[in-house]
Every structure is written in C-alpha cells, then in structure tokens.
Amino acid sequence: xxxxxxxxxxxxxxxxxxxxxxxxxxxxxxxxxxxxxxxxxxxxxxxxxxxxxxxxxxxxxxxxxxxxxxxxxxxxxxxxxxxxxxxxxxxxxxxxxxxxxxxxxxxxxxxxxxxxxxxxxxxxxxxxxxxxxxxxxxxxxxxxxxxxxxxxxxxxxxxxxxxxxxxxxxxxxxxxxxx
Numbered sequence: 001x002x003x004x005x006x007x008x009x010x011x012x013x014x015x016x017x018x019x020x021x022x023x024x025x026x027x028x029x030x031x032x033x034x035x036x037x038x039x040x041x042x043x044x045x046x047x048x049x050x051x052x053x054x055x056x057x058x059x060x061x062x063x064x065x066x067x068x069x070x071x072x073x074x075x076x077x078x079x080x081x082x083x084x085x086x087x088x089x090x091x092x093x094x095x096x097x098x099x100x101x102x103x104x105x106x107x108x109x110x111x112x113x114x115x116x117x118x119x120x121x122x123x124x125x126x127x128x129x130x131x132x133x134x135x136x137x138x139x140x141x142x143x144x145x146x147x148x149x150x151x152x153x154x155x156x157x158x159x160x161x162x163x164x165x166x167x168x169x170x171x172x173x174x175x176x177x178x179x
Contacts (some may be wrong), residue, residue, distance in 0.1 A: 008025055008027050008101075009025070009100070009101035009102075009156045009159035010025040010101055010103065010159050010160075010163055013025075013159070013160060013163045014103070014163060016163070016167050016170070018167070018170040018171055018173070018174040019107075019109075019174045019177065020107040020108050020109070021105065021106070021107035021108070021109055021110060021113065021170050021173070021174070022104075022105075022106055022107055023103060023104070023105050023163070023166055023167060023170065024103070024104050025101070025102065025103055025104075026102035026103065026104050026151065027102070029066070029080050029081040029097075029102070030079075030080070030081065030082070030083070030084075030095070030097050031078055031079070031080050031095070031096040031097045031099075031100055031102075032078065032079045032080075032082075032084040032093055032094065032095055032096060032097075033072070033076060033077075033078060033079075033092075033093070033094040033095075033096050034069070034076070034077050034078070034079050034084065034087060034091045034092075034093060035075055035076050035091055035092040036055075036075055036090065036091045037089075037090060037091055037092060040089075040090040040091065041055070043090050044087060044090040044091055047086050047087050047090055048069065048087070050086060051064070051067060051082055051086065052064030052065065052067065053067060053068070053069045053079075053082070054069075055069070055077065056069055056070060056071040056077055056130070057071065058071050059071060059129055059130055059131055060128060060129060060130060061128055061129070061130040061143050061144075061145070062128075063128075063145065066081045066082075067079070067080065067081045067082035068080045068081060068082075068143075068145075069082075070130045070141065070143055071130055072130075072132060072141055073132060078096065078141070078153075098156065099155065099156055100153045100154065100155060100156055101153070101154050101155070101156050101158070101159035101162065102151060102152070102153050103151070103152045103153075103154070103159075103162060103163070103166070104149065104150070104151050104152070105149070105150045105152060105166060106148060106149040106150070107148060108148060109173055109177075110148050110149065110150055111123065111125070111148075111150070112173055113166065113169045113170050113173050114135075114142075114150060114169075116169040116172065116173075117134075117135050117136050117165055117166070117169055118133055118134065118135055118140075118142065119133065119134060120133055120142070125142075125144050126144060127144050127145060127146050127147055128144065129143075129144050130142065130143045130144070135152060135154060135162055135165065135166075136161075136162075136165045138154050138155070138158045138161060138162060138165075139154070139155070140152055140153060140154045140162070141153040152166075
C-alpha cells in the first residue's frame with residue numbers, strides 16, 4: 001500500500017526574500033467556511049461574540065488574538081485559527097484547511113509588488129480589509145492584517161503558480177529599485 005507524505009501547499013517553495021520583502025507560507029491554522037443557516041444569524045452573532053469575533057461586513061476581516069473571520073462572499077466567511085464547534089447548528093461549516101494555500105507578503109513595497117498582479121487600488125487597502133479578487137489569472141482572497149502585510153489565499157492547486165508570480169514581481173521590483 002502506498003504511504004502518503006503530508007506536505008504543505010508551498011512545501012519547498014517558500015520562504016523567499018528579495019531585498020526587504022519576504023514571502024512565506026502561513027501554516028497550522030484551521031480554515032472553516034461558515035455560512036449562516038436560515039434564521040440563525042442572531043444566534044450565530046452571539047456564538048461569534050463568545051470567540052471575540054463578529055460577522056464581518058463585506059470586504060472586512062475581524063481578528064482577535066490568533067483567530068479571525070474574513071468575509072469571502074455573500075453570506076459566507078472563513079473562520080481562521082479558531083475551533084468552529086461552537087457554531088454547529090447555526091451555520092453550514094466546511095473544513096477548508098487543506099484546500100487553500102496561505103501566503104504572507106510583507107515588507108516595504110509589498111503593495112507595489114501586488115499592484116503588478118492585482119486589479120485593486122492597494123494604496124487604499126487598509127488593515128482590517130479583505131477582498132475576493134484576482135492574482136494574475138487566479139482567484140484569491142486578499143487580507144491586510146497590518147500595514148505593509150498582505151495575506152494571500154489561493155486554491156492549493158495554484159500554490160506553485162502564485163509563488164512563481166509573486167516571486168517574479170518581487171524580483172522585478174527589486175531590479176527596478178537597483179537602477
């Protein structure tokens with residue numbers, strides 16, 4: 001019988017550094033899709049409050065300690081780094097942990113790197129914001145947890161492509177700065 005070897009989505013691809021910019025993988029946090037069941041939004045809000053969170057408005061993320069909840073679409077959010085068991089019966093819960101690659105781009109010029117690949121005005125993208133958009137030709141979820149830091153989520157199957165595109169943009173920006 002074949003023995004499977006557990007690997008992260010960006011295994012052997014990250015971290016990479018170009019100048020003061022770093023691209024690294026975020027691993028270890030549970031990711032759960034949360035979709036409120038009909039008539040349960042008030043009870044779901046109370047359960048999230050016990051976690052120190054609330055249901056996020058569109059294009060927002062709410063974080064408390066190592067847990068966060070990120071808007072990902074109409075009546076859908078991703079709960080990251082928290083146990084979703086207290087939400088059972090209040091929302092449709094789907095474990096997404098192994099389906100996504102989570103990558104962090106940080107350092108001065110991080111927004112300039114993403115500006116080469118993302119069709120958003122990143123100068124106006126403040127901490128606490130989230131967006132479902134494109135990274136090149138890939139769908140992604142972009143989160144700004146702090147100034148100069150961007151968390152990028154892409155489908156696991158697109159991890160190598162995302163790393164390649166981001167690293168290429170990092171190198172291009174570093175080369176331009178060296179001129």
